[in-house]
Amino acid sequence: MYSTLMPLPATFEFPVPSFFNVFHNPTDSLKLERQLMKVPFEIFSEIASQRIIEKQTENVADSVAHATKKNMSEADALSRLGSLLSRLEELQMKIMENNSRQEMELEIIMKRLNHLQVLQFGGKEIEAKWKQMHVDRILVDYMLKSDCFDAALKLAEGSDIQELVDVKIFLDAKRVIQGLRNRNCSEALAWCAENESKLDNSQDSFEFKLRVQEIVEFLRNHQLEDAVNYAQEYLVPWGDQYKEDVEKVMVAFAFDNCAKCDSCKMLFDLNKWDALIGKFKMEFMRLHGITQEPSLIYHLTAGFICLKTLGCLDRECPIEDPLFEDDIRQLGARLPFWPHRRTKLVCYITKELMTLYNPPLILPNGYAYSKKALNEMASLNNGEVTCPRTGFRCNLRELSVAHINRF
Template sequence: MRSYFLVINCRQEGIRSLQSFKKPNRRESTTHSRRWIPVSTAIRPSPASSLPISPSIHHLLPSPLSPLGGDMDMAIDSAPNGDASSSPAVPPATAAAAAAPPAPTTRLAQLAESLKLEYQFVRVPLEHLKKTMRTNYRLAEKEVAAVLSSVAEAVDRSDAMSRDDALTHLSSLVSRLQSLKRKLEEGSRVENLQAQRCRARLEHLDSVADADKFAEWKDVRLTRILVDYMLRMSYYDTAKKLAETSKIQELVDIDVFLEAKKVIDSLRNKEVAPALAWCAENKSRLKKSKSKLEFQLRLQEFIELVRADEKLRAVSYARKYLAPWAAAYTKELQHAMATLAFRHNTECSTYKDAFEPSQWDCLVEQFKQEFCGLFGMTNEPLLNIYLQAGLTALKTPLCYQEACRKEDPLSQEGFRKLAEPLPFSKLHHSKLVCYITKESMDHENPPLVLPNGYVYSTKALEEMAGKNEGKITCPRTGEVCSFTDLIKAYIS
């Protein structure tokens, strides 16, 4: 599978046409002629066509320690067919005043920016721990209250109880308390495991500051993102196997997604009971977020009764479960009650949609959104978010033209679809990458312009000239020229 180098730091990098120029120093080598030309004449290949291919998928992810550098100004000597009057030079002072380069970002600030994407990494186990603690507390409160009530009742009628009845009653209370003890011990064990998971994740985030361990940290992050994607795509067994082989069970949320899987599977089987039980368990938090999930589940159950032509049961169900929602969802409730006058195969467009099987798919998606919201997770897989961040820096109008080359990730339909809702890159300066060596072109490895307008690095062309007696062959067009015919471009 191809892996592409996606630029993540959108504030510093971009794939755009070069816009500012600097006149070369007259004391530079006079091997090449000098004449100012429009950049469109000197550099014909599209910026996106020079994107390097990386052999590792790590470049799909942001690397806070290795940004591609800041903005660049560029000056180009003369080229064939150039015209000094067609593109006047911009003085260096003017270019610097027009767009001053941003202050260099410190490593600590870059790490802080990267860790902002790890919000759900800590939030999910914390929310899971809080939920377990609430469940254990409610269980203990309920059982203890029941035992105390039973003891008080026994005291009130102690005069009428025989010795054997009293012993039997006390034995039942002891058994109940022993059962509560076992449940609380199990709950305490689960709490300790979840607390250990929170601790492990904090220690993992703390290790990012260690430069020696940063490569390992990136490997683990990549695996975590892949496991998250598999879980969201319902590849539970594959995700579990990957987590086990990578030994990162404490750094992924398999148990949380397995909890959601039970509800999702039941909804796909057109059963609402597990989903309603989940809503009851999280009622206070769903109410706080003004969720409609429980109402939609009740509404769908009502529709299923109407579909089965059990209208009396449907009316009774509506009085018991839908009436309490009348004030908040009057229009939806009126629309649902009107379905009593129609059959499930009605052709009336107003009510036909209510009987569509796709309503169950909508419930599944709504449950996923509510579930992610409760645990502080993103609705989109983390892999999509990282990829979209990179595609935002790469997306240009040229990417959607036929001239877009295969080296550009956006030449593939899958990436284009993912980038469709994203804006075009807002950056104004390009990072030049050699088409031959896939290395950056800078002061130490400056770009050279061929007579046909294509640009390659000095390192690549010198190596080619050394092997071919000073002759250069353009790898794109096959045109042959002499090394002395090359035009030097200056980057500042």
């Protein structure tokens, strides 16, 4: 299932970390990994909740206590014991199932923790692999939040990162979204029942909106009796909390053609289904600790801010500048400029700024490092320098200077 991908958002105000230089500054990268660990912990906490099991155990204990106070025949006592035994066996199966699910979630948590540890312990090959996995994770997250579930699943399987992305829970959400697109609230109401204790019903209840939509569909199909019965059972309990909204729904019962009534038009607008899908996504992500915006948006935004300097507007803007192209420049049109007029170059070896007095020297393989770093390296190796990224070796005399203007 494919849909329109999310556009770039308006300006974000946040510090711009060095996203891909993770091995030199792991702390910055870990700030973006909250969702990676938050989601499995939320699922584990939900499974580990003992409220349901404790409630069922108390019910069984109450039944036993109640039975002991009655004078029952042997047949009735055996029947009662058989019923209690069946309930206990069901409870045991539930506990075993929960334990199995807990173990699975703990494995996922451990795998994600091990994945993050690579930020601090790893060589060049592991670093390159981690970066590729990081990019794949960002793309999968973007696809999931754009409802491209099939594409996300294929990418996760092809990259072998199923345990590092949240495809499984999004596939559970897919059923609800598909049901709402088919104008059916059954799956969404079932989801509300499963997460009743976690849903926020204080101000803008998702379940209440679903109940109203159910009544609207009954009225749209001229099923007045069904609408009345449904309202009495499911809408009346919300009367005190949503008095005005309930009154608006009640008005719809007074008209034969509700869709033409000015006060009821909004209720019968088919765009209400899209609003329900948006509300479900918001509640779903909040419950699981998932960010509303795809992480790709934050990475692209930060990247554009770093590239977007005042120099991009100059006539002499070099063709090598990514923002030289109008199409690319338009993508970052709403973002602020980087405070420096020109992008600063930092030496990979010394981490010092490269300037007119310490210019970058370009190796034959295309990599560039500061003059200071390469001169020090050459003085220790009989005039030879080695590229720290590729291992390429050459003589210092083979290097060319990259001239820097107006830093």
